[in-house]
Amino acid sequence: MRKGSFVTAAIVLLSAFASTARAxxxxxxxxxxxxxxxxxxxxxxxxxxxxxxxxxxxxxxxANSSFNMAIKxxxxxxxxxxxxxxxxxxxxxxxxxxSQITFKSTAVKPxxxxxxVTGDFTMHGVTKPITFTLKGGKVAEMKGKRTGYSxxxxxxxxxxxxxxxxxxxxxxxxxxxxxxxxxx
Amino acid sequence: MPDPILALKAGLAALGAAxxxxxxxxxxxxxxxxxxxxxxxxxxxxxxxVLGWRVFGLWPHWPPHEDLDRFVCLLMPTAILIELIxxxxxxxxxxxxxxxxxxxxxxxxxxxWQLREKIAIxxxxxxxxxxxxxxxxxxxxxxxxxxxxxxLILCCAATAIVLMMSGYATGGPLGLPLAGALxxxxxxxxxxxxxxxxxxxxxxxxxxxxxxxxxxxxxxxLTAAHSLALFFAPLLGxxxxxxxxxxxxxxIRAVASxxxxxxxxxxxxxxxxxxxxxxxAPSGSPDEITADDYK
Numbered sequence: 001m002r003k004g005s006f007v008t009a010a011i012v013l014l015s016a017f018a019s020t021a022r023a024x025x026x027x028x029x030x031x032x033x034x035x036x037x038x039x040x041x042x043x044x045x046x047x048x049x050x051x052x053x054x055x056x057x058x059x060x061x062x063a064n065s066s067f068n069m070a071i072k073x074x075x076x077x078x079x080x081x082x083x084x085x086x087x088x089x090x091x092x093x094x095x096x097x098x099s100q101i102t103f104k105s106t107a108v109k110p111x112x113x114x115x116x117v118t119g120d121f122t123m124h125g126v127t128k129p130i131t132f133t134l135k136g137g138k139v140a141e142m143k144g145k146r147t148g149y150s151x152x153x154x155x156x157x158x159x160x161x162x163x164x165x166x167x168x169x170x171x172x173x174x175x176x177x178x179x180x181x182x183x184x
Numbered sequence: 185m186p187d188p189i190l191a192l193k194a195g196l197a198a199l200g201a202a203x204x205x206x207x208x209x210x211x212x213x214x215x216x217x218x219x220x221x222x223x224x225x226x227x228x229x230x231x232x233x234v235l236g237w238r239v240f241g242l243w244p245h246w247p248p249h250e251d252l253d254r255f256v257c258l259l260m261p262t263a264i265l266i267e268l269i270x271x272x273x274x275x276x277x278x279x280x281x282x283x284x285x286x287x288x289x290x291x292x293x294x295x296x297w298q299l300r301e302k303i304a305i306x307x308x309x310x311x312x313x314x315x316x317x318x319x320x321x322x323x324x325x326x327x328x329x330x331x332x333x334x335x336l337i338l339c340c341a342a343t344a345i346v347l348m349m350s351g352y353a354t355g356g357p358l359g360l361p362l363a364g365a366l367x368x369x370x371x372x373x374x375x376x377x378x379x380x381x382x383x384x385x386x387x388x389x390x391x392x393x394x395x396x397x398x399x400x401x402x403x404x405x406l407t408a409a410h411s412l413a414l415f416f417a418p419l420l421g422x423x424x425x426x427x428x429x430x431x432x433x434x435x436i437r438a439v440a441s442x443x444x445x446x447x448x449x450x451x452x453x454x455x456x457x458x459x460x461x462x463x464x465a466p467s468g469s470p471d472e473i474t475a476d477d478y479k
Contacts, residue, residue, distance in 0.1 A: 081463055082351075082460075082463030082464045082465070085351050085405055085463060086351045086353070089351045089352050089403070089404045089405060090250065090251060090252060090352050090354065090355050090399065090403050090404050091351075091352060091353050091354050091355070094250050094251070094403060096402065096403045096404075097250055097251060097291070097403055098250075099296075124250075125249060125250065126249070161245060161249055161250075164353075164354045165353075165354075
């Protein structure tokens with residue numbers, strides 16, 4: 001009995017140690033990477049934009065990996081002040097009321113070349129689950145250990161209650177996300 | 185910016201709906217009690233709003249999700265309901281109206297305020313709304329409900345236009361059906377043989393004006409100066425009623441009252457237009473050489 005307990009305790013301790021040893025915690029380096037988007041205008045052309053304030057952290061640990069990301073909605077930047085003010089207002093992001101766009105992963109599955117991530121995406125005060133595949137995971141050294149991932153996905157903005165002007169400005173928004181993390 | 189033809193249609197639809205409902209009410213009663221006509225006028229504004237907003241294609245999310253939803257689904261129906269209840273004799277109507285004023289501030293998820301700050305802002309806004317409401321009701325008793333309705337129509341229309349130009353293209357138009365519905369009340373009450381009490385419509389109008397300005401200022405880009413000018417402009421209608429001026433011919437005073445309210449509204453609208461044009465201009469490099477550099 002005592003021998004059995006000892007073995008169980010050893011296994012638990014070893015697995016816990018192994019788990020902490022494998023996990024890598026990273027802080028998103030806002031200098032390298034970004035969140036950009038493009039959306040059609042009158043089905044004629046695309047307008048391109050980005051969010052200038054992105055922060056967050058992630059942990060790489062196989063299926064136990066996790067991702068947290070926050071974007072300041074009022075940092076939207078399409079290179080035109082009038083349009084950016086309009087995007088921040090009640091017709092689109094309503095950034096004074098819903099200041100943060102966030103993503104928090106709920107499940108991560110390692111796939112070939114990256115990770116399939118499922119999580120809760122909150123925008124415009126509405127939270128909906130999304131799934132996307134992050135490609136990357138190479139590791140480099142520059143002022144600490146770094147790794148990075150990228151993905152492209154399509155978000156239907158009306159799903160998050162952002163349903164104004166969908167005849168004029170596309171409902172489907174092509175989003176590209178690239179993150180680089182520095183080991184904590 | 186929304187289609188101006190559609191905006192006109194929405195305003196006219198609201199005018200028509202409000203006018204028809206008040207006319208029906210007027211046809212039914214031979215000697216209208218003030219409370220009853222006030223309640224029907226408030227209901228008629230509500231009917232006008234629903235039709236006008238529908239014509240515009242504006243329909244809120246349910247349950248209310250953001251400021252515009254709260255305005256359409258909660259604030260305006262509450263204002264109409266309170267005016268209906270206020271029509272019942274011997275009820276503390278100003279206590280009821282004060283409750284609307286307290287709840288008419290920015291929504292529960294207002295941008296990052298501390299509790300003390302929030303209480304101060306809500307109290308200040310409630311006082312401003314209740315004060316303006318009481319002052320306009322008193323002005324209506326001294327002049328006429330129709331005169332005050334006219335001033336409110338000007339302010340609601342100007343607020344809608346300024347709000348659109350400040351960048352809220354779907355929220356601003358909410359004010360046009362409000363102006364249209366009030367215009368329907370005004371025209372009908374002028375046509376009907378007996379002078380009607382339409383304080384209910386005035387109450388709904390002032391709450392609507394306040395709600396639009398709160399949305400514009402707290403959640404969009406309406407400036408503080410424009411907000412104050414738009415909200416308090418109807419009070420300028422008091423100037424020709426001050427002691428000393430009251431001896432002047434009533435028609436001259438009525439024209440003066442309209443001019444005193446219209447002029448600041450026109451000034452605010454022209455400033456908003458200039459700001460809108462400046463913002464809409466394509467951005468160039470700050471170092472770009474322009475013709476002005478050679479002067």
